Amino acid sequence: MGQEDEDMIQILIQPTADMVHSLMADTDDQETMAFWHGREVPEVAARRLDVYVERVESLIRERWPADEIQLTVSGEQLRCGGATRPSAYAVDHDHDEDPQEALEEISGRAWMAACEAEIAACECGRATGTACAWQGRAGELVAIEWMPEYLRESHQRAGNMGVWPHNGAMLLRVSPSCAEEFEREEPEWTRRRGQEIAP
Ligand SMILES: [Zn+2]
Helix, strand or coil: CCCCCCCCEEEEECCEHHHHHHHHHCCCCCCCEEEECCEEEEHHHHHHHHHHHHHHHHHHHHHCCHHHEEEEECCHHHHHCCECCCCEEEEEECCCCCCHHHHHHHHHHHHHHHHHHCEEECCCHHHHCCCCCCEEEHHHCEEEEECCHHHHHHHHHHCCCCCCCCCCCEEEEECHHHHHHHHHHCHHHEEECCCCCCC
């Protein structure tokens, strides 16, 4: 038997550029901020990163004995827009088999789960003043751009809704049913994210 740390795998968990990219795509400017491992990020991003780390940890513990794992979580790379290294990175290990491939598979699964599993509420209340009761997985939410009433007149004069975010529209993540309702009730002031600009 060797020394105590012979079979140690030192793992660094850090958000990659891809992850940061997808976090930002799902976040609007009006988001409240929070700290995640020393870095300021939108609250929704911090929540998802927490779920991700939780999943990574539990998957790692299923794969290797707890006493062989040393896990460090770092928010350092968030400042630079995400790490270029894998999100779960074997900094050092004494195993015969390189753990990196397994780590990347684990990290990928954890990230998917974190994106899907987040429990979210519908944001229709930010537009209507009264939120509906819908709750579900964040992955089900539909992003719409919605024009507040006070900005409509100027857009009407211009003859179009303009382009988000310059047009002042709010980016709302709403339930599928609320998205349909907005589209039905105010088709000229509602646009699904990524949809072509209506004439
Ligand atoms: Zn709603």
